[in-house]
Amino acid sequence: MSKDELLNAIRDSIVNLDFDKSKEYTLKALKAGATPQEIILKSIAEGMEIVGKKFEASEYFLSELIVAGEIGKEITKILEPYLKGEEIKKIGKVVIGTVRGDLHDIGKNIVAMMLEAAEFKVIDLGADVPPEKFVEAVKREKPDIVGMSALLTVTMVEMKNVIDALKEAGLRDKVKVIIGGAAVTEDYAKSIGADGYGANAVEGVRICKQWITGK
């Protein structure tokens, strides 16, 4: 197979959610002289775009979008030794967590994975995260966005505590804050001073991308 054929084969293996094939073709493409940047742009990015379109056309499920994103991440790991000091660019950084008292993290995990697939760097603080941990992470990581999730009405009040703690630490105006989860609403987001509310993972990621790229 020629270099171009191999780049297409990597792309197609992402679309077909076939990790083993994608790995095999990536190694072959590198041997055939493909650069990491070519593989990122022509194989991973194009493959992800096709999968995204299939998801929008209801042909693929969200879970398949996530798997494709993970295959892309695995290919990137293979490329790392070949990058010669160049960094793979990320469009922005997000600190994300499920608030204190709430152990329901599956929704937050979906959002984190979709953000990574959308080329964000994600710092996942996990579940049951107290306000001071959000503040520490914002100081340390200097993210563009803070994302919070809560499933329960009992725990959603913690979101306001996080925003208040960010204000107290003088960090509130340095980040955008987005919230989501079964318990919260757009009105609640407004009432506690969050910048955005994602009714679902797709919308949450769309808002984050819009904040960063302006599109």
Added chain:
Amino acid sequence: MLQKWCQTMRFSRLTYTPKDLVFGFSKNPLKYGTGLEVGNGVVVPEVKYFPRVEKDVREEYKSITEQLLKKAVALGIENLQLETELTYLEMEDPRLVVEQVNLQKDLIERYAKEYGLHVGYRVTVADIRDFGKPKHDEEGFNRMMEVFELVSSNGADVLSIESEGGKELFNYSIIRQDLLGIVSSLGYLATFDMKRLWKNIVSIARNKSVLAGGDSACAFANTAMKIAGGLKDNMIPHSLASIVRVMSACRSLIAFEEGATGPGKDCAYENIYLKAITGYPISMEGKTSAVAHSSLVGNIVAAACDLWSNEQVENIKLFGGYGPEVFLEILHYDTKLMNVAIEDKTHFCLRDLMIKSDKFLNPQAFVLSPDIVCSISEVIVGEKDELSRTVASAIKAIELMMAEEKLLLSRGEKRFIEMAKTRLEEIYSSPNEKVERALEQYEGKVEKLKVKDYLEV
């Protein structure tokens, strides 16, 4: 450590045929509480409630219980079950739980004496364990057992839980459609945890002369149901959520194999499998769960219920009264209709209408139909161990879906079930070897997953 004297038993045949699996009738009816009979020809409303967060929790439970009992008297309800689901926060202080349970039980007994009500009282203990801690959080486990003991001594008639063993791997796997991960979670890790938990819960229940009710796979099958969402959501395949329900039946059955007697907990939609196999009565929730989440199975789940329940409804004021009393009224009219059908001997007709209204519109409803349940349950009881039955039951569910022309499946769903069948058949060829090898890999990738703790604790 609590005494481990309960004997594990295996069910080797079904208790029902699809023809006689119907609401209100259980082969092993139960009598408890203030004379409540369940599964003996009458369907009973079981109401579940949630206290307002800003109020004192004991005052809230007192007020909710009183309003429910008053409403029962006002509506002429003779048979009733209350369910208190303890929250993580309540679990922090077992002394408060004791006060709260005593308060509720005193009220129940007072109304039972004054008005002749037959009331059962279920307490569901929250699974507060942090599986990332050493030995799967021994302190959390011990507190759960302490609360089970305390509620049993202070008025609970039925003990239940929604346990979460295996959940860390399940969460990782479900959003990736990773069938080997799901099988490893439900058919392997959860199996070890369920056996340990239910040996202890059954021991407490027997010592305190209360009922060991059952364990809902809420953290698994209901999570899958919630993620699958509605017909247009396209998050995960509905057929995946439906096979997770079937695999969850294999997991929830373990409580009964360890000695639970029901009535099974309401949010375990897989309960119909347990009734088909064990003959013990079950509680179910369906359209009445819309207060907390949407589903595509609102009518069909009532087909074989013995208690008919709702999802947690917050104690907020509505035009017709507070949330819980409004829901009790809804449950009352639903059960009244089922009970009149039983009296008139038209209950099979009503059951068939419930089934017909949902069965073919979605795979999640399809696998809850009594005929499908019995076919798959035959496979469950025929397999040699927990892991094999978990895989084999999912394969059978897929075969039945594929064979049913009337079942509505999108192109994506059809693509998924074909892939899933191949994958599950591969796993079934050597399940232990595949799962054990996979778990070594998952351990490095899945947060908090400690396989050794499942095997050794």
